[in-house]
Amino acid sequence: MFLITTSSSKSSYHNYNYNNNNNNNNKHFLLILSFLFLITKYKDNKAFLMGLLLSRTLACKFFYPLLFSKKVHNDFFPQQLENMICLVSPRTGRHLQRYEKGCRQVVGCIPYRYKSNGTQEKEIEVLLISAQKGHGMQFPKGGWESDESMEQAALRETIEEAGVLGSVEGNLGKWYYKSKRQPTMHEGYMFPLLVSKELDNWPEMNLRKRKWLSVAEAKEICPYAWMKEALDELLSRQTNSI
Numbered sequence: 001m002f003l004i005t006t007s008s009s010k011s012s013y014h015n016y017n018y019n020n021n022n023n024n025n026n027k028h029f030l031l032i033l034s035f036l037f038l039i040t041k042y043k044d045n046k047a048f049l050m051g052l053l054l055s056r057t058l059a060c061k062f063f064y065p066l067l068f069s070k071k072v073h074n075d076f077f078p079q080q081l082e083n084m085i086c087l088v089s090p091r092t093g094r095h096l097q098r099y100e101k102g103c104r105q106v107v108g109c110i111p112y113r114y115k116s117n118g119t120q121e122k123e124i125e126v127l128l129i130s131a132q133k134g135h136g137m138q139f140p141k142g143g144w145e146s147d148e149s150m151e152q153a154a155l156r157e158t159i160e161e162a163g164v165l166g167s168v169e170g171n172l173g174k175w176y177y178k179s180k181r182q183p184t185m186h187e188g189y190m191f192p193l194l195v196s197k198e199l200d201n202w203p204e205m206n207l208r209k210r211k212w213l214s215v216a217e218a219k220e221i222c223p224y225a226w227m228k229e230a231l232d233e234l235l236s237r238q239t240n241s242i
Contacts (some may be wrong), residue, residue: 096145103176103184105199106186107188108140108157109158110190119176137222138222139222141161152167155168170192172234175226
């Protein structure tokens with residue numbers, strides 16, 4: 001029998017709220033541990049595992065928000081979780097796509113790192129990826145969808161296309177550019193992403209190549225003026241922060 005006395009009911013209520021808040025804060029950790037347990041238990045059941053790992057909903061609701069959390073260091077993630085990320089199917093379709101006054105809203109990142117050149121100047125390199133269709137290289141980008149924040153969308157696209165993790169920093173700006181395949185305009189947003197980890201496997205690893213380049217090399221090889229302007233804005237920030 002479960003009894004709560006009148007004198008302690010208020011205290012019990014506050015304790016419940018405190019514990020409940022802690023549970024909410026830790027739910028992603030518990031879910032990850034649960035999924036790792038399932039992988040271990042059902043490692044011989046390939047059909048079950050593929051159904052679990054290829055779930056876009058699973059990734060977008062639990063994995064990517066956890067990766068985006070500033071409370072979690074990227075080194076927390078074990079190799080099993082990295083392997084799960086690489087098997088997640090990239091988002092396809094436009095049913096969740098955001099539009100603003102007829103413009104498709106697109107978000108992306110400029111992944112960067114500091115060069116170790118033995119000088120005191122903080123010179124950066126940026127990561128570009130090959131275009132899925134066509135020629136040239138570009139920064140990872142994709143559609144901003146209705147079930148995610150702009151920063152979450154930028155991180156998701158970067159993980160899917162470039163296979164890197166890191167800290168998403170402040171928005172570099174907004175640009176309008178013409179779609180290559182349709183007579184419509186896109187509204188593009190770019191964010192810097194300071195890379196802290198490169199994944200050996202990622203969702204689009206068989207579709208794209210990635211390459212670290214100097215800023216000058218990136219400007220020469222990237223065909224999109226709006227991405228080059230976003231890179232200039234990132235360089236301006238870097239210069240002003242020194």
